[in-house]
Amino acid sequence: MSDVTLDDIESARAVLAGVSINTPMEESRWLSALVGGPVWLKCENLQRTGSFKARGAYVRISRLTPEERARGVVAASAGNHAQGVALAAQLLGIHSTVFMPEGAPIPKEKATRGYGAEVVFEGRYLEDSLRAAGQHAAETGAVLIHPFDHADIVAGQGTCGLEMVEQAPDMRTVLVPTGGGGLLAGIAIAVKALLPGVRVVGVQAKGAAAYPDSLRQGRPVALSSMNTMADGIAVGLPGEITFAAVRDYVDDIITVSEESMSRALLALVERAKMVVEPAGAAAVAALLDQPTAFETPVVAVLSGGNIDPLLLGKVIRHGMAAAGRYLNLRVNIPDLPGGLAKLLAEVGDAGANVLEVAHERISPLLHLDEVEVHLQLETRGEPHAAKVKSRLRECGYTIVE
Incomplete structure (x- = not known):
């Protein structure tokens, strides 16, 4: 148990x-x-x-003996435990050092420093930072504040x-x-x-x-x-x-x-x-x-x-x-003046918003009189995206899946 x-x-x-x-x-x-x-x-x-990390960090640090507090605390964290430890140490008047994995979120790093902690980057994963924190504790006598165990x-x-x-x-x-x-x-x-x-x-x-x-x-x-x-x-x-x-x-x-x-x-x-x-x-x-x-x-x-x-x-x-609000399409259209304008008009009438447009003219899959148009559209979700594709097909356009 x-x-x-x-x-x-x-x-x-x-x-x-x-x-x-x-x-x-x-x-x-x-x-x-x-x-x-x-x-x-x-x-x-x-x-x-x-x-939630501030809860556990404060309970742990508040129960340190005066001798342990004098040695300071060290922790390893991607950010949330770091902030909890830094805040608790600040409230209790204890020096804190925090080891973070490389690439830890910038706001978490800045907030941790803002609470008065010394921040050191070490390793790619939390386990790497934990090992470094353990070594720091062994070398300095600082008390390791584990993030969960x-x-x-x-x-x-x-x-x-x-x-x-x-x-x-x-x-x-x-x-x-x-x-x-x-x-x-x-x-x-x-x-x-x-x-x-x-x-x-x-x-x-x-x-x-x-x-x-x-x-x-x-x-x-x-x-x-x-x-x-x-x-x-x-x-x-x-x-x-x-x-x-x-x-x-x-x-x-x-x-x-x-x-x-x-x-x-x-x-x-x-x-x-x-x-x-x-x-x-x-x-x-x-x-x-x-x-x-x-x-x-x-x-x-x-x-x-x-x-x-x-x-x-x-x-x-x-x-x-992931929610189907963006729709990426490749559509073949005739390589004629006004061809793109007609396609975009149909997209607009279908209620989709055009975010990006790109042309592809050189491809062995295209006929000599065709151009492939890459569209990135904003839709209202998956049912709307399906309706947009259905409308374009009804208008005679070939959608390349």
């Missing part, structure tokens, strides 16, 4: 009084309509530092679960974005202790899903590689404490694609007016993928909102493409 209990989580809540905030639980009408029952969003993206961290994250039970006591399913498993473990321990009939589901990115194989083998198993934009849940090896809690308390682990997270992120911006990072959208992505798979009321945790504006723009475009 897990080393963390409901009493530990209740004690952590007392420690966090006046430090973390009770984040809101917002009803999502559009998701409720989609799944056929109530859906609530637990908005940890509105927590201090923009994610410590009882105090799990207990701190579990306070989110206590709030959820109070805010949605009739919930039947909880969906939690999952990397190393600290948030999932904490929520599962709290929820199962108070509402044992609730189904708790962890959601991982397909390109960084260490838990399914680890659970099959009965021990934490490292991934050989990872590939996901969801840096907040890009963890290649579960921890011993978190693995035990997930094994004992969590009902299921599912995975979602990059396209699904993009669609979910776009939908949250458009429909819920919520800015989240890709990892923070994972639970909603699971609902979009399988709208009838979860008993309602459902609580989907928005675990973090720290996203680089440049990445946000890319993900929104990716989400629009």
Whole structure:
């Protein structure tokens, strides 16, 4: 069984009084309509530092001895845990050093420095940064604040679960974005202790899903590689404490694609007016993928909102493409004056917006009197895109698939 209990989580809540905030639980009408029952969003993206990580980091650091505090703390993180550690250390008057993987989001780095931490980049993955942080701790005596595999961290994250039970006591399913498993473990321990009939589901990115194989083998198993934009849940090896809690308390682990997270992120911006990072959208992505798979009321945790504006723009475009809002066409037209204007007029009459146009004249697949036009169009979604293609075919155009 897990080393963390409901009493530990209740004690952590007392420690966090006046430090973390009770984040809101917002009803999502559009998701409720989609799944056929109530859906609530637990908005940890509105927590201090923009994610749930501030909870566990503060509990862990606040319990250090005076001697440990004097040596300072060190952590490894892609950004959210870094900010949590930096804030906690600042509030408690402790020096902090944070190792980040190369390519960590710029806003997360800047925010971490803004809370007073020293930032060092090391390695491609979180595991690389963790090794460097461990070496720093051994050399300097600084206390390593693990991002998820410590009882105090799990207990701190579990306070989110206590709030959820109070805010949605009739919930039947909880969906939690999952990397190393600290948030999932904490929520599962709290929820199962108070509402044992609730189904708790962890959601991982397909390109960084260490838990399914680890659970099959009965021990934490490292991934050989990872590939996901969801840096907040890009963890290649579960921890011993978190693995035990997930094994004992969590009902299921599912995975979602990059396209699904993009669609979910776009939908949250458009429909819920919520800015989240890709990892923070994972639970909603699971609902979009399988709208009838979860008993309602459902609580989907928005675990973090720290996203680089440049990445946000890319993900929104990716989400629009995944939702069929962008349509790329190659159309053969006669190589005659007015041919392109006629094609674009038909596209306009079909209600599509032209984003880009390009000509291809040299191709063995074209007749001498033809030109291939590449169109990138903005549509209202997949049904509209299908209507646009149907209209062009009715007008005699050949669409090259």
